[in-house]
Amino acid sequence: MVFGRKPKAPNTVETRPTLRALAISDARPEWGSRTLPEVVAQKAADVVITVGDLHRSDIAGAELLSVPVIGVYGNHCDGRYLEDLGATNLHLSRAEVGGLTFAGVQGCVRYKDGSKDLLYTQSEYAEMIRGLPPADVLVTHCPPAGVNDHRSDPAHVGIDALRRWVDSTAPRLVIHGHTYPKPALTRHGATRIEYVYGARLLTI
Numbered sequence: 001m002v003f004g005r006k007p008k009a010p011n012t013v014e015t016r017p018t019l020r021a022l023a024i025s026d027a028r029p030e031w032g033s034r035t036l037p038e039v040v041a042q043k044a045a046d047v048v049i050t051v052g053d054l055h056r057s058d059i060a061g062a063e064l065l066s067v068p069v070i071g072v073y074g075n076h077c078d079g080r081y082l083e084d085l086g087a088t089n090l091h092l093s094r095a096e097v098g099g100l101t102f103a104g105v106q107g108c109v110r111y112k113d114g115s116k117d118l119l120y121t122q123s124e125y126a127e128m129i130r131g132l133p134p135a136d137v138l139v140t141h142c143p144p145a146g147v148n149d150h151r152s153d154p155a156h157v158g159i160d161a162l163r164r165w166v167d168s169t170a171p172r173l174v175i176h177g178h179t180y181p182k183p184a185l186t187r188h189g190a191t192r193i194e195y196v197y198g199a200r201l202l203t204i
Helices: 036-043 122-129 162-168
Strands: 018-027 045-051 067-073 096-099 100-105 137-140 173-176 191-195 197-204
Touching: 018 036, 067 100, 100 122, 122 162, 137 162
Parallel strands: 018 045, 045 067, 100 137, 137 173, 173 191
Antiparallel strands: 018 197, 096 100
8 A cells, every 4th residue: 555655856856755753652642632633733744653552542533634544453452443543554564655665563472371462472473474575664563572672571572583574674664662671772783763652753
C-alpha cells in the first residue's frame, strides 16, 4: 500500500524523503483535553504510527485523520482496533508513506501459556520473519534480541529472528515499545533505534 508521493526538491532533483511521525505505544498519551486530530494538526505530523499495547480509546479519532495511520499490535492488544479505525496493519507486510517503506511485527516472545495475548515462540517468530520484506523503517512492538530488551525477564526478551533480520537488511530506523530500557539504546550498527512509551514525535 502506498500513501502520498516522494517529496522532490526544487528543479525536480530527488532528495531523501523526511517525515514527521507521531508514534504511540504502551500507554495512553498525555494530551489533556486535546483529541488525536488536534494533536496531529498541531504537530504537523505526516503519519501516525501505533506500536502496540494500546486500546481503541487511546487512538480515538484516528478514523477522522487526513494522514495515514499505520502500525502493529502489541501482546496485550485485541487484534481488531487498527482495522476498525481504518488503519493499516503492518504485521509481516509493507506500506509506503511519502517515499519511505515501513514493515512491521506484532506481539512479543511467549512467556506464559493459556493466554489470548499475541505471543509467539522464538521458533514461530523465525518462521514468520522469514517472509518479512525489507523496509526503510521497522515498526515492532517487541524489539530485536539484544536491542533494549531484558534477557533476564522472560516477558521482555527480544526476538532472535528479528535481530538477524535487522543485521542482514540494515533498515534506517527501528521503532519499538514493550520494554523499559534505562537508558535506551539509540543505535545498532547503521540502524537508528527509537524506543516509544506514550507518544513521541519522530523525524524520519
